[in-house]
Amino acid sequence: MGSYKSTNYVVAINMSTILKAVLIFVVGLLSIFSITGILTSLNPEYRITSNSLNQAASRAKGDVLYKILTFENHSFSSVLTEEEKNLPSLSALMFQVATNVRFEDPRSFLGRELPGFSIFDGDILVAGEGTDFTNMPIESVPPMEALNAENEASLKNVDSINQPDSNKNAKPPISTGDKDTVHLYFTHTRESYLPYLEGVTNPDSAMHSQINVTKVGEMVENQLEQQGIGTSIDKTDVIQNLNNKGLNYYSAYQESRPLVKAAMASNKDLLYLIDIHRDSQRRDVTTGIINGQSYAKLAFVVGEEHPNFEKNLKVATELHKLLESKYKGISRGVIAKKGSGTNGKFNQDLSSNALLLEFGGVDNTFAELERSAQAFADVFAEYYWQAEKVNHNLSAPPVSQ
Numbered sequence: 413m414g415s416y417k418s419t420n421y422v423v424a425i426n427m428s429t430i431l432k433a434v435l436i437f438v439v440g441l442l443s444i445f446s447i448t449g450i451l452t453s454l455n456p457e458y459r460i461t462s463n464s465l466n467q468a469a470s471r472a473k474g475d476v477l478y479k480i481l482t483f484e485n486h487s488f489s490s491v492l493t494e495e496e497k498n499l500p501s502l503s504a505l506m507f508q509v510a511t512n513v514r515f516e517d518p519r520s521f522l523g524r525e526l527p528g529f530s531i532f533d534g535d536i537l538v539a540g541e542g543t544d545f546t547n548m549p550i551e552s553v554p555p556m557e558a559l560n561a562e563n564e565a566s567l568k569n570v571d572s573i574n575q576p577d578s579n580k581n582a583k584p585p586i587s588t589g590d591k592d593t594v595h596l597y598f599t600h601t602r603e604s605y606l607p608y609l610e611g612v613t614n615p616d617s618a619m620h621s622q623i624n625v626t627k628v629g630e631m632v633e634n635q636l637e638q639q640g641i642g643t644s645i646d647k648t649d650v651i652q653n654l655n656n657k658g659l660n661y662y663s664a665y666q667e668s669r670p671l672v673k674a675a676m677a678s679n680k681d682l683l684y685l686i687d688i689h690r691d692s693q694r695r696d697v698t699t700g701i702i703n704g705q706s707y708a709k710l711a712f713v714v715g716e717e718h719p720n721f722e723k724n725l726k727v728a729t730e731l732h733k734l735l736e737s738k739y740k741g742i743s744r745g746v747i748a749k750k751g752s753g754t755n756g757k758f759n760q761d762l763s764s765n766a767l768l769l770e771f772g773g774v775d776n777t778f779a780e781l782e783r784s785a786q787a788f789a790d791v792f793a794e795y796y797w798q799a800e801k802v803n804h805n806l807s808a809p810p811v812s813q
Contacts, residue, residue, distance in 0.1 A: 534548050534549070534713075534747045534748055534749045534754075535716075535747070535748040536548065536745060536746075536747060536748075537714065537725060537729070537745070537746045537747065537748050538712075538728075538729050538732055538745045538746035539745045540709075540711070540732065540736070540741075540743045540744040540745030541700075541736075541740070541741045541743075541744075542697075542741075542744075543744045543745045547693060547697045547744075548747055549691045549692075549693065549711045549713060549744070549747055549770050550691060550692040550693055551692075551749070551754060552615065552616045552692040553616070553661050553662075554616050554617060554618075554619050554661065555616060555617060558616070558617040558618075558619040559602070559619060559651055559654075559655065559661065560655070561621045561652070564619065564620050564621060565609040565610050565611055565612045565620065566609075566610040566611070567608055567609065567610065567620070567622070567623055568607075568608060568609070568610045569607055569608050570608060570623065572777075572778070572779070573608075573623070573627065573778045574778070574779075574782065582638070584638065584639060584640030585640070586640050586797060587640035587641075587642075588640060588641055588642040588681075589642070590642070591642050591681040592642040592643060592644040592679060592681060592682065593641060593642055593643075593681050593682060593683045593684065593796075594636055594641055594642070594643045594644070594682070594683065594684045594686065594796075595643070595644050595645075595646070595672075595675050595676075595679070595682050595684070595685050595686070596629045596632060596633055596643060596644070596645040596646070596686050596688060597629075597645070597646040597648075597668060597671060597672060597675070597685070597686075597687055597688075598624075598625050598626055598629060598646075598647065598648075598650065598668075598687065598688055598689075599650055599664045599665055599667075599668040599687050599689070599758075599759075600625070600650070600651070600664055600689055601624060601625070601626060601647070601648070601649050601650045601651050601652075602619040602620055602621055602624050602649070602651045603618070603619065603624055603625045603689055603690045604618045604619055604620040604623055604624040604625075604690075604774075605618060605623070605624075605690065605772070605774060605775070605776055605777070605778070605781075606618050606774045606775055607775065607776075607777050608620070608623045608778075609623075615692045615693075615694070615773075615774040616692065618692075618774045619651075621649065621651075621652070625688050625689060625690050625771065626647045627778060627781075628688055628690070628771045628772075628778075628781050628785060629645050629647065629688050630645070631778075631781065631782050631785035631786075632686070632688065632785045632788065632789060633645045634785075635785050635786050635788070635789030635790075636789045636792065636793070638789070639789055639790070639792075639793035639796075640793070641789075641792075641793060641796055642681075644675065644679065644682075646671055646675060648668075648671055650664055650667050650668050650671075651664070653667050654667055662755075665755040665757070665758060665759060668687070668759065669759050669762075672685060672759050672762055673762065676762065676763070682763075683765055684763075684765045684766075684767070684796075685759070685762065685763050685765065685766040685767065686766075686767045686768075686769055687758065687759065687766075687767065687768045687769070688769055688771055689713075689768065689769065689770050689771070690770060690771055690772055690773060690774065690776075691711060691770045691772065691773040691774070692773065692774055693773045693774075694773060694774065694775055695773065695775035695776070697709075697744075697773060698744075698772045698773030698774075698775065698776055699772070699773075699775070699776060699780065700741040700742055701741075702739050702740065702741060702742060705783060706780050706783075707739070707742050707780055707783045707784050707787065708771055708772025708773070708776040708780040708781045708783075708784040709741075709742055709743065709744050709772060709773075709784070710735065710742060710743050710744065710769060710770065710771060710772075710784060710788060711743070711744040711745065711747060711769070711770040712728035712729075712731065712732060712743070712745070712746045712747065712767065712768070712769060712770075713746075713747050713748075713749055713758065713768040713769075713770065714728055714746060714747070714748050714749070714758075714760065714768070715748075715749055715750065715754075715755060715756050715757045715758040715760050715761075715768070716748045716749065716750040716756065717750045717751075717755075717756030717757050718756075718757050718760065718761035719761075720761065720764060721748075721760065721761075723764035723765075724760045724764060724765075724766055724767070725746065725748075727764070727765055727767065728746045728767060729746055730795060731767075731791060731792065731795055732745060732746055734791040734794060734795055735787065735788070735791050738787070738790070738791055739787045739791070742784065742787055744770075769788075771784060771785070772784065
């Protein structure tokens with residue numbers, strides 16, 4: 413009968429290892445719950461959302477994103493030089509995404525730290541002649557006393573302001589007939605010009621209830637009508653509405669929005685919406701000499717905080733190019749605005765043909781503005797009738813009786 417040996421296995425258990433594993437598990441679990449609790453208790457504006465990730469990605473340059481795309485589809489790399497194919501260092505990319513600091517743009521160092529600095533922010537989508545980060549349009553906020561009509565400055569040089577010369581006898585070769593297809597309005601109604609305000613030297617205080625951008629709107633309306641384009645104009649004093657409701661200046665677009673929506677609802681023929689402003693930049697930035705005469709320069713502002721801003725951008729870009737082809741130097745370009753400190757929509761989400769147009773700056777005269785209004789109407793009419801031709805919406809010219 414065979415004999416069997418009994419084999420005994422001894423398993424040594426190190427209690428200190430078990431305790432460490434348990435401790436790590438408990439600490440990890442507590443950390444997860446703690447971090448989750450902190451994130452969910454944050455105010456909504458500080459929580460991590462898909463929009464937060466989108467904003468972080470938007471801080472990365474387009475060329476970097478393009479280079480990353482070449483890893484998936486190598487055919488895209490064929491247009492890049494050997495030097496361009498090199499990605500920036502990961503640390504530099506992470507630093508830019510995390511801090512939004514861009515070494516090529518010094519504004520990014522100070523944009524979050526200085527109160528009100530964001531009014532100088534924006535992106536140059538299409539640069540006009542001489543336009544750079546130092547002279548982009550300024551969306552300034554006037555002091556409260558400048559918004560009170562009882563405190564506004566006395567007027568001067570008003571005798572030199574010419575009334576629009578509406579030549580009713582000359583019939584344009586083509587017309588919209590009895591349809592108004594362009595609508596002009598003014599979110600910052602009282603933006604005025606220093607040459608007509610007695611004793612005012614501060615650009616931010618260049619505000620007036622009578623002599624302001626609505627006069628420019630009248631010039632544009634008259635010029636467009638002479639080009640056969642039916643134009644309506646709403647000169648509602650948005651600032652007075654803000655005062656009546658006790659709202660601050662930042663609420664101006666909130667107040668002008670119902671006016672625009674009402675105009676669209678009452679007139680289904682409206683194709684273009686134009687919000688007319690004036691810049692707070694000084695004369696050297698906002699004035700150009702064309703054929704020996706001084707013009708108030710124009711600037712297009714596009715709000716990027718809505719899904720279809722590219723359509724507004726397309727219209728603004730085409731008008732900019734037309735202006736530059738016929739009146740070289742009159743356009744300062746197309747500027748994008750978004751983020752804190754600005755509206756970001758400017759009512760442009762209401763129509764793919766909505767424009768915000770800066771007419772000159774605080775130092776320009778109405779003679780210069782009149783020339784610019786005529787130049788804009790000339791170019792806009794060319795763009796308008798070409799678009800109507802493409803869309804087969806041309807109206808027959810009025811028949812003489």
